[in-house]
Amino acid sequence: MAAKRKLAENPNSELIDFLHELADYEKNVSRMIHKYNAYRKAASSIAKIDHKIQSITDIKGLEGIGKKIAAKIEQYLSTGKIKKLETNRGDETGAAINQMTRVMGIGPAHANKLVHQEKIKSIDELRSHPKRDQLLNKTQLLGLNYLEEFEQKIPRDEIKQMEIILLREITAIDNQLRAEIVGSYRRGATASSDIDVLVTHPTVAKLPSLLHKIVETLTKQFHFITDTISVGDSKFMGVCQIDTSKLHRRIDIRVFPSEQYYCALLYFTGNDQLNRHMRIVAQEQGYKLNEYSIQKVGSTGTLSKPLPVTSERDIFDYLQMD
């Protein structure tokens, strides 16, 4: 009885994927955010159908399917193809734009600029471009520099080792500090794409300076943090490396006041499905749950003060889940 684990897939998933591909092209290459949205809503609307669409009449009048999208679906139904999609796929300018976009810090806007105004067609051209240092800002340069490393997953065992260092150094700064690595690692994943650390302190009000202190010591004394992408009052984003024989990894560190810590912990541990689920049960039980707090909802719609939470357990208790 251990045979069926893969979840039943959507009968129209191929069509849905095509629609998403069309959507992404509009958003990243053409900069047509409305077309993008149109494809998305169309896709989500067809995603609700639970049988294989055979004729266009199966979806006529469906929400979000206008004349033009309907026409594309029609051609998909007859031939297995969509002309527009094929031509998009063959567009090498589009391909170049998508390449640029692999670099952290380069989004659609910048990618378009690089390709259109600077005529850059590939990562290699970008790397060797004479004006590279002017064309890219600091984080984009980091992204370019670590491109291949960042595309590698981080094995759980490596994260385990980092966890040890992280926790010991953080608590060495102040033994009241409490920190954990969240995200897929905390869910038990065997590899993760980055490291997400949550930190809290029971008393100190000046969390920002704590964050700075942590970042500074991890940088200067241990050289665990090798680069800073951004640091603010509550969130650090950067690069770390457990030792020089290992790859550079993306790491985020965020600080929360202790009264919000567990809601944050729950939320950042995810996954998204669980989060949505929890939010809806909260709602059903007359609460409002988010990344910072859980509060009681009065029937008039008024929210109570954030309820006291001193563990993740407390949250489940409020929601009478387990």
Added chain:
DNA sequence: CATTAGGT
């Protein structure tokens, strides 16, 4: 959906 950088 909120947080940061950075440009104007």
Added chain:
DNA sequence: CCTAATG
């Protein structure tokens, strides 16, 4: 201030 990019 806005706009871009990350998560």
